[in-house]
Amino acid sequence: MATQHEVAKHLGISHKMVSDMVAMGQIDKQPRGQYDLDKCREQYISKLREQAAGRAAAGDLDLAEERARLAKEQADAKEMENATARGELVYIEEVATTIEKQFTKVRTKLLGIPTKVAPEAHACATVKEVQAIIEQSIIEALNDLVGIDERDAEE
Template identity: 35%
Template structure:
């Protein structure tokens, strides 16, 4: 059997806190020096466990996290609408269609160069010019290079938007 002081040391609490816990019916009340330290330890551990919120189960939604996620999505949506209104956003499909049309015009113009120069050049030079034209057209039609152009365009647009937002 233990005293309140011994129970306090055993549970790493102050004597005052032990009395408070007895008043809250967390720890058993007993006559002076008649407290069982094992019973008090188990009662205190159960009390501490009851204070902890139950761990969330997989699939449980945390309302605060869900609210924050929703707020973040709404803020991004509003920001995109504002950027669109300012003219800083473009529709990828429209840009792709425009660039494809322009590449078609470039291809036609490049392929016409050989015919225009064939009278002024000897056959070896004509073949070399044609090879250079074909190489240039292949580079333009490479999807990886086209994606790189779009990425560069996107970076340039973002930089321009940042510059304007600082004004």
């Protein structure tokens, strides 16, 4: 039987490391001076094997868990790349910019309706004719919203 100091000397590690391993449950806690050197050596070797295999946690990080997380992130990135290539995924900034340009164009057309329609409306004989002219101009402006033409959006 041995003390933690003797276990540390036997394993070639510091007393603090032995204490830490006991605290983490990697070496079974024993009463003072009751540590079995062979059993401690086996537990220490087991810990080293786990670390070498990448299955042991290093502090707050678990290497296997981190590798799995990285693999998932890489798979997600590739999935997004493929979805973008197929046209199933778009960048929100591009969509917002295109829509903003379309709305600006429609706004300009709608605000231009009074100037465009006034001379025609003045020449009309009936209210129905004025209504038809105004309605046609509004439909023209709104038709720009129906289909987004990329060439128009770039203007």
